[in-house]
Amino acid sequence: MQKRIPIKNHHQEIQLISYRTMLGLVLLFLLLATLICRLAYLQIYKHTVFSTLSTKNWLDLVPIEPTRGLIYDRNGILLAENIPVFSLDLLPYKTKDLTYTLGQLSKLASLSEDDISQFQKQLKQHRRFDEIPLKLRLSEEEVARLTENLYRFPGVVVKARLMRSYPLEKTFSHVLGYVGRINAQELNQIDQINYSASHYIGKLGVEKFYEEALHGQVGYEEVENDASGKPIRILKEIKGSPGKNIYLTLDVKLQQVVEDSLSGHRGAVVAIQPSTGQVLAMVSEPGYDPNLFVTGISQKSYDALQNSEDKPLFNRAIRGLYPPASTVKPFFALQGLDTGIINEDYTVQDQGTFKLHNHSRPFHDWVKFGHGTVNLSKAIISSCDIYFYDLATRLGIRRMDHILEQFGFGKLSGIDISDELPGVVPTPEWKQQTKGQHWFEGDTILSGIGQGYVQTTPLQLAVATATLANRGKRIQPYLLLAYQSVDKKLEFNTPVVLPELKINDSHWDSIIKAMQDVVAHPRGTASHYGKNLAYSIAAKTGTAQVSKRRIADEMDKQADLPEKLRDHHLFIAFAPVDNPQIALAVVTENSYVTLEVAKKIFDYYLGVKK
């Protein structure tokens, strides 16, 4: 069968297809133009925007924690260091089932109840995206076991880190303080950028005061990330600077002697080098182990410290407020001489009581029947209260306050650790303000023997003693001997010299001679300090009553009193007298060991020097 084949008009068809091809080509170029416009828009017009977006995609700045500066004593003995530890950390936002993970992890590493509760505590207050240490100081075996199994626990990491450590533990607890995790309150105060990689901050003592120098400056790594946020490589490192090392004026061995001699008692000792104002030792007993606080102290241990009757967390050296008692007598005597109200030969008849006109109750001496005829020297040597009652009424509270303030009482000493208390030098205005009462002459009289409202810290006593030893030259006490920068150069601290006390030399001589006799004279209150000493020493004792005023001869019955009601004892001294190398204030609560403590310290310090 043959189909009917229509005759095709080839020429017309060729023209049609050619025409349509050209038409298609035009359409095609229109589409192409759109595409090229789009490319130009993206790559030329919007280039900067997309370029920024692209960089933001892959570039990350990762902060690097600066290494904290070390702390040395004056002889270069390490007081605070950074030790490398392996810790088991958890990133809470990456961990799905927390309780399951904790349960599994405790099979691989020994997790104490303390670790867990500590972790739960930190979980509530940690910074977002911060890892929380579950256990610090993993053993090598634990590290091995854990790293093998880590893939099973997303968000769990074993990290090598530097941990603050205080090798001498209790000895420097109060002075050095410690570092701890940055808490919510501190987070608002710190420089967020500089602390972006830091987890620890100085909480107390030197660690807190010199935080800025010890912390250093944060560094950065520019890290290239892939789409899953995994770091691929480090592109650039912007170096930060490690914290500066610091040398303290403290002397480890002296500090240890002080600690040993004070141990078993509550009290504080501050030793100052009078010529420089450097604090040689500062101890508050009992102390605590600051290392506990670095890892995060457990609630139980903290409660134990907090609730202890001995108050180990309390830094008595700068915050303990004690009546200076008889230790203020040399200062008032000096004021009496300086103002000319008394002279060396002025005497008072001491029959055991001092009666103030229009005051019904007499003031007692600490010896029932008095010391008889008492001149200045004898008044200091035997610590005659009646003499100083008399002097107080003659001086008046203003002049008494004046000399106390000049010796640094009643205000902050300016020492370079925080939280110092200023104590109290009472004025009539002060009494009106705080007690709402008028100032009575009886208050002046009590102030005359360092009782009543006067309150000082052991540090202030030591500073005043150093000023006495310097015969009026005053230097602000300090703990920082020198900074050590990265290039190992030492940058010494310059002491702050305060305005000098201008008092006639002969007056200094009389007072210091009398203080020497406090120890040397057979009837001196510190005569049992020791005989045939290798060094000359000037001192003054003090007894601050804890229980209500007693009759003086009940003194012997101290041992019968409950411990907490026994007197506080104070002792200030410096030695050698001609060339004072150490000025000391010792305060012991409810205990009469001040002389023994002081003797051990002087014997050690001056023995070494010779």
Add this chain to the structure above:
Amino acid sequence: MIMNHYWQKFKKPAYGSRYRSFFQYIHIDVLLLIFLLLLCASGLLILYSSTNQNPKAMHLQFVHFGFAFGIMFVMAQIPPTTLQRTAPWVYAIGLVMLFFVLGIGHIGKGGQRWLNLGFMRFQPAEIMKLAIPLLLAWCYQKIHLPITFKTVLLAIPIIFVPAFLTAKQPDLGTAILLVIAGSSVLFLAGLSFQFMAASLSLFAVLVPFSWYFLHDYQRQRVLTFFNTERDPLGSGYHIIQSKIAIGSGGVFGKGLLNGTQSNLHFLPEHSTDFIFAVCGEEFGFVGNIILISLYMLIVLRGLYITINAQDTFSRLLAGSITFTFFISFFINMGMVTGILPVVGVPLPLVSYGGSSMVTIMASFGILMSIQTYRKLVTT
């Protein structure tokens, strides 16, 4: 002299009185071959970077190219008249395989596009890219052009049955290309402008209904196209990252291997559908223009062959092949730059993968056959 002697051997007369060159003898169009080689070389360079210099991927892509160029060479040897005779059979076999694949897809779970022939996996939809224009050209060869309303109606099932089956797989990208391949034949065959306008309006009316036939992920893509920021980490992620890659390239690009978007895996599918973004990131606007120019050289050569083809069948076929090639890279670039919704169309001859490459090179083989089997008629 000796060379000349061998040269003479190939210069034997065929189909006419003129002597033919060596390349004509082996039915290779030299210009088209050069353009294709240039494009493939550029593609390999981009792929080298986008795969992070993965030697295995490069090696495989070389194998793909070798195979595809082999297919092109084979296709170039088949005279257009043979193609014309076998056109209905090719279409019929393709359609059967398409149904077959769909059947397997129903048995297995999820989408099924592949037919495993043992030694290679094979995508029947790819055959249809050639089979549809072949069959339509075969049909219209037999009738008077321009086509009438009746003859157009004949084309509708020829185009839409395989397109529907392909879209069902689901492979929307290929389905669209099938429709383009068929429509371009109709366009060349003189489809009336009224009809075009009518069908475009019909399309516009039908589009909202097509929503119900789309897969969920396809709906997401469409929504994302209209508002990229809708779901920046989900369906919008691709296009946002791709725009960042292209935009951050700037005029001259970040340089080979320096593309952070692709090398650090921010850009998904950076070796397949989104490879154009890698080109844009590393070689910038200039690089993109060069790449587009290479494509356009091929297209222009294709259209030249179309116009110079000697019969209606060849012209319709060559024109359709060329337009489809243009549309396929245009759709890809359009979706990567965010002016078209994301449909899975690879960048021809540059994206990693062998399946579409084989079809494309086969179609260029046909172009070469059309060009070299011409009877040299002097007019």
